[in-house]
Amino acid sequence: MITLIDGLSLGSIYALIALGYTMVYGIAKMLNFAHGDIIMVGAYAIMVTLAATVSPIAAIVAAIVICTILGILVEKLAYKPLRGASPLAVLITAIGVSYFLQGLAQLVFGSQPKPVGSAWKLPAIEAINSLGITTAAAVTLVCGIIIMIALTLFINCTRTGSAMLAVSEDRGAAILMGVNVNKIISITFAIGSALAAFAGMFYLFQIPNTEPTLGAMPGITAFTAAVIGGIGSIPGAMVGGVLLGVIEKFCLASPLAPYTVAIKFSLLILILLVKPTGLLGKVVREKV
Amino acid sequence: MGKINIKIKPKHLVNYSIVLVMLLIGVVMLETGNLRPSIAQLFTQIGYSIILAVSLNFVVGFLGELSLGHAGFMCVGAYIGGLSAVMLKQALGASAKLPVLVIAMLIGGLSAAVFGFVIGLPSLRLKGDYLAIVTLAFGEIVRNVFMNQKIFGGARGLTTGSLTYDTRRAPTLFIVTFIVALVMLIIIQNIVRSKHGRAITAIRDNEIAAKAMGINVTFYKLFVFIVAAFFAGCAGVIYAHTTTPVLYTFFSYNYSIEILVMVVLGGMGSITGSIFSAMFITIVNFMLQSQLSGDLASLRNLIYAVILIVVVVFSNAPALKSFREKYSLGALFAKLFRGKLSDPAKRKDDEAKWDRVPTKIKMDALLSTDLNVDYTPARPEDLNGGKEGK
Numbered sequence: 001m002i003t004l005i006d007g008l009s010l011g012s013i014y015a016l017i018a019l020g021y022t023m024v025y026g027i028a029k030m031l032n033f034a035h036g037d038i039i040m041v042g043a044y045a046i047m048v049t050l051a052a053t054v055s056p057i058a059a060i061v062a063a064i065v066i067c068t069i070l071g072i073l074v075e076k077l078a079y080k081p082l083r084g085a086s087p088l089a090v091l092i093t094a095i096g097v098s099y100f101l102q103g104l105a106q107l108v109f110g111s112q113p114k115p116v117g118s119a120w121k122l123p124a125i126e127a128i129n130s131l132g133i134t135t136a137a138a139v140t141l142v143c144g145i146i147i148m149i150a151l152t153l154f155i156n157c158t159r160t161g162s163a164m165l166a167v168s169e170d171r172g173a174a175i176l177m178g179v180n181v182n183k184i185i186s187i188t189f190a191i192g193s194a195l196a197a198f199a200g201m202f203y204l205f206q207i208p209n210t211e212p213t214l215g216a217m218p219g220i221t222a223f224t225a226a227v228i229g230g231i232g233s234i235p236g237a238m239v240g241g242v243l244l245g246v247i248e249k250f251c252l253a254s255p256l257a258p259y260t261v262a263i264k265f266s267l268l269i270l271i272l273l274v275k276p277t278g279l280l281g282k283v284v285r286e287k288v
Numbered sequence: 289m290g291k292i293n294i295k296i297k298p299k300h301l302v303n304y305s306i307v308l309v310m311l312l313i314g315v316v317m318l319e320t321g322n323l324r325p326s327i328a329q330l331f332t333q334i335g336y337s338i339i340l341a342v343s344l345n346f347v348v349g350f351l352g353e354l355s356l357g358h359a360g361f362m363c364v365g366a367y368i369g370g371l372s373a374v375m376l377k378q379a380l381g382a383s384a385k386l387p388v389l390v391i392a393m394l395i396g397g398l399s400a401a402v403f404g405f406v407i408g409l410p411s412l413r414l415k416g417d418y419l420a421i422v423t424l425a426f427g428e429i430v431r432n433v434f435m436n437q438k439i440f441g442g443a444r445g446l447t448t449g450s451l452t453y454d455t456r457r458a459p460t461l462f463i464v465t466f467i468v469a470l471v472m473l474i475i476i477q478n479i480v481r482s483k484h485g486r487a488i489t490a491i492r493d494n495e496i497a498a499k500a501m502g503i504n505v506t507f508y509k510l511f512v513f514i515v516a517a518f519f520a521g522c523a524g525v526i527y528a529h530t531t532t533p534v535l536y537t538f539f540s541y542n543y544s545i546e547i548l549v550m551v552v553l554g555g556m557g558s559i560t561g562s563i564f565s566a567m568f569i570t571i572v573n574f575m576l577q578s579q580l581s582g583d584l585a586s587l588r589n590l591i592y593a594v595i596l597i598v599v600v601v602f603s604n605a606p607a608l609k610s611f612r613e614k615y616s617l618g619a620l621f622a623k624l625f626r627g628k629l630s631d632p633a634k635r636k637d638d639e640a641k642w643d644r645v646p647t648k649i650k651m652d653a654l655l656s657t658d659l660n661v662d663y664t665p666a667r668p669e670d671l672n673g674g675k676e677g678k
Contacts (some may be wrong), residue, residue, distance in 0.1 A: 100593030106586035265425035
């Protein structure tokens with residue numbers, strides 16, 4: 001039961017990151033490899049602001065603002081010039097951006113893990129903690145669910161959300177209907193990066209250390225989650241993320257613990273072999 | 289595969305001679321006693337980097353599929369080849385150095401090829417981004433599995449100390465490495481030149497059209513993955529001979545990216561480019577390693593990242609197309625020699641650069657009435673620009 005809650009809480013972190021991948025893929029038709037490293041930037045932003053202001057709220061706000069701006073900046077500088085170029089070129093550029101952010105963080109902060117600081121602590125909640133569930137897990141799970149509901153409402157009930165759906169459905173037709181595609185893509189990157197900042201925050205609740213490669217493994221795992229759920233599908237990313245989180249925690253609690261990474265990724269390969277578009281992905285017919 | 293027909297073309301000769309010249313410099317330095325062990329090791333590193341870069345280029349530049357698991361194949365080769373070399377050495381004795389290396393390389397290469405086959409299988413069903421993520425997953429799985437095997441030393445890595453080659457007494461591993469690189473160049477260049485190579489580049493340029501022309505896409509995709517994995521495995525065995533312990537952390541996703549940087553920097557689809565950039569990056573690494581220490585070493589990653597982004601954006605951005613055509617290396621050469629190189633219609637197929645791939649999209653736009661296939665309206669001059677004129 002505790003493993004399940006832990007898994008769900010880890011899964012909701014993965015789901016938040018996976019949402020960023022999947023939204024960008026749905027709308028810009030590209031894999032944003034640098035997404036995981038935006039989590040890392042968010043974590044460093046929290047650390048630095050916390051050291052300066054000692055206020056966790058300020059740190060969280062700063063992280064969200066910085067990540068959002070960074071997301072838009074990366075899109076404008078690295079990805080926009082390549083719109084219409086071959087997907088491989090875009091993918092390699094995204095890998096380059098990821099490498100760049102990691103290298104920059106290493107240069108500025110050093111490669112050793114750094115503690116976030118003592119101000120970064122959640123209060124103990126007796127009612128939950130007595131059940132063996134950590135406050136971090138509970139907060140992550142609850143906030144994760146709230147964010148996911150809010151995102152679903154935003155996409156389904158606002159004009160911008162409908163425009164995003166329209167662009168991901170059929171970009172050509174959306175342009176004809178007067179949707180400003182450039183703006184929508186920027187908004188998507190902004191939302192995705194803000195979600196990454198949240199993920200970075202939850203991550204720090206669980207492991208209060210920052211390091212330059214912090215985003216790499218959660219990033220790749222969440223990416224796997226997005227692909228398992230069917231990339232481009234928002235409910236798919238949530239399902240995939242939660243699934244992987246639960247599986248990871250159960251693996252870690254079982255004798256198979258050393259093989260957790262292998263199991264996670266084998267699951268990806270298996271699912272893609274059976275269903276090449278992921279669990280909830282749309283089947284796109286190949287046209288000549 | 290029919291009749292084997294190996295020809296030496298002038299363009300291939302350039303590549304062979306680069307490797308031969310490196311080999312010659314090494315041998316001369318060895319004979320005159322100027323070859324320090326660290327330099328011998330640099331030569332070996334250059335050799336296996338060339339092997340890795342060219343074999344990855346075979347997948348990325350010629351088949352057109354992105355593989356992010358090349359270090360994974362190298363890992364398989366290093367662990368399995370390294371272990372078999374250690375065992376062979378015990379069985380055959382210390383005098384049989386060369387046979388041990390050759391047999392170990394075959395074992396390592398073949399086992400990597402088996403993995404190449406396994407990872408090639410999903411490539412039949414997946415493509416593009418999905419395949420890239422599966423190869424990445426594969427690299428991580430391999431690392432994770434080897435890390436947990438007691439026989440391979442577990443988390444402490446595989447000890448291959450008894451194999452050490454580049455010692456003061458016998459710095460000769462680089463000779464074998466360059467010979468392997470030469471063999472690989474002969475094989476890959478002749479595949480590319482042959483009818484099979486035409487089929488492979490046809491799959492890259494338009495898979496559906498290639499299928500319609502009766503090309504066995506399944507066979508060729510597997511074939512390319514297996515060949516590339518084999519040579520990456522060989523490079524892994526060489527690596528196992530230079531380093532002890534062979535540690536799983538070395539073969540991380542970052543190393544796959546480093547090989548990819550070599551390929552992209554040299555130009556996807558250009559073997560000469562891969563050779564030069566593999567040499568360049570290995571030498572730069574070697575020099576930076578002694579100059580920069582600690583966290584400053586990350587400056588290297590930063591430089592790679594910038595190179596990767598700038599090169600790809602510059603050579604692929606649609607907005608820079610006319611600029612590129614004016615100032616590209618090919619156009620400059622054409623100006624110098626007044627050759628036919630600048631006319632894309634007259635370029636030979638295997639000289640075709642990566643920039644031909646977007647024709648895939650135009651082809652789709654031409655043939656489909658569906659809007660969502662192509663977002664940028666095709667200009668008439670693009671559609672009958674003569675690039676696909678044959």
